[in-house]
Amino acid sequence: MAGKILADQIEHSTAGSVNTNFVVEGVAKCWITHQHGDSVDDSFNHSTLTDSGTGLFICNFTTSMASSKYIVGGGVGVYSSNGRGGDFSGMNMGGGGTDSRASDHCDVVIQVSSSGSSNSILSDRDWSMHIFHGDLA
């Protein structure tokens, strides 16, 4: 492949050095932004988005993760100022104890006014964003 650089370490003139495996292992392995399942705006390493219901989605990966032990993050966006605080985007723990991560997909959830209380409700926001960190298969 053109423009390929092979290096095990990158060194700064004064700030020290870092092994390139930290870079490879540290980057996000999948990310996606969408408008409540209507369509996928942009993404990387993502094959389909499944709209499973209000506030519930499944992100399916193209390159699988090495295992189901990876990190799930995300965020939401809304047009109005209503509901700006406390929105939550992350992995779905349906029933309170089910790990919804698999190496090839992750069930994600959008909740409004989540504060650990039982008042949180599933919701579709104007934009939803999900990001996954971990090791690839």
Next chain:
Amino acid sequence: MIQTPSFKGTHLWDRLCWAKENLEGYQSDYRVVYEDSIDECAKILVPDPNWMAAAMQGGILPPVWVYWELAKDEAQPDFKKHTRGYLLHETKPVEAMTEEEAIEYLIMKDCPESVWKTYNVGNRPKMVICTKQQLPQTREWRNSWKIAA
């Protein structure tokens, strides 16, 4: 049309990096609606535009059976971590697909096998392929959407 490099043995991640950099995303109008539980509403599979571009370009994505093999490994009770990830990276990539072939591939990759293998067996269909315009245009009563009999 840009030529796909020869990706023999290239890590799938690197192939996707090339696709992201060189291909324009393709927004398909197709949607796959399926039901995998009678207690839940219908699910809707939305194709990813970057994945569609890679599928229609050809020479980037692995054959779908690779995912089935990895799923078999993960279904084992003692599964900890994939040891056959090389299947994704070293299996010869598939040729260019039409939009319809790409949707069929996605169904077999991302829909439950219990749905697509027997989608029309039973009293009513468990899966339909439609266009985005055929879906309800608002998400009102989203949690009660079902496939029409």
